[in-house]
Amino acid sequence: MNTPTSTGVLALGEGLVGQVPGAGLSGEAREKALEAEFQALQFAQAGQEVAWSAGRYQGLVVPTQLYRIGSQDCRGYSQTVIARGKTMKQVGTACRGEDGLWKTVV
Numbered sequence: 001m002n003t004p005t006s007t008g009v010l011a012l013g014e015g016l017v018g019q020v021p022g023a024g025l026s027g028e029a030r031e032k033a034l035e036a037e038f039q040a041l042q043f044a045q046a047g048q049e050v051a052w053s054a055g056r057y058q059g060l061v062v063p064t065q066l067y068r069i070g071s072q073d074c075r076g077y078s079q080t081v082i083a084r085g086k087t088m089k090q091v092g093t094a095c096r097g098e099d100g101l102w103k104t105v106v
Contacts, residue, residue, distance in 0.1 A: 009038045011101035012094070016079035017059070020090040023081045029054040033079065036061045040077055041094050041102045057083045072096060074105070 009031075017025055017033035025033060036052035040061040044050055050061045064076040074095040081088045093106040 006035075006038070008042060008101055009034050011097075011099075012037055012104055015104050016061075016077065016090045016092045017081065019092065020079060020081050020088045022086070023083060023088050025057060025081065025083070027054075029057040029083075033057075033059055033061075033081065037077065037079060037094075037104075038102065041075060046075075057081065069095065 012034055015034045015037045017023065017030060017037065032052040032054040036050045036059065040048070040050040040063045044061075044063050046063060046065040048063070052059050052061070059079060059081040062078050062080075066073055066075045068074070072095045074093055076091065076093050078089055078091045092104055094102045094104045096102050
């Protein structure tokens, strides 16, 4: 059963999980990873892990401290994916636009 994807998750586009080399996530695993990215950016404290899992895939999203660039709130974060016995990690930044939604920028 698929749950509807929130606007906040959709705004992330491919997110960091789409940039993790060799991860190749699709379907439920990709949705869970993106949801974890949104939860981490929107609600987690700096350094707080947001875990996700789907089938044989699992991962962790960890945000950094919130900071401001001009009028935008931004924060760094990492997405670690564990798949097929390999651990892969991608680090990036997301900023909240005027619409209040997070978008991955790096």
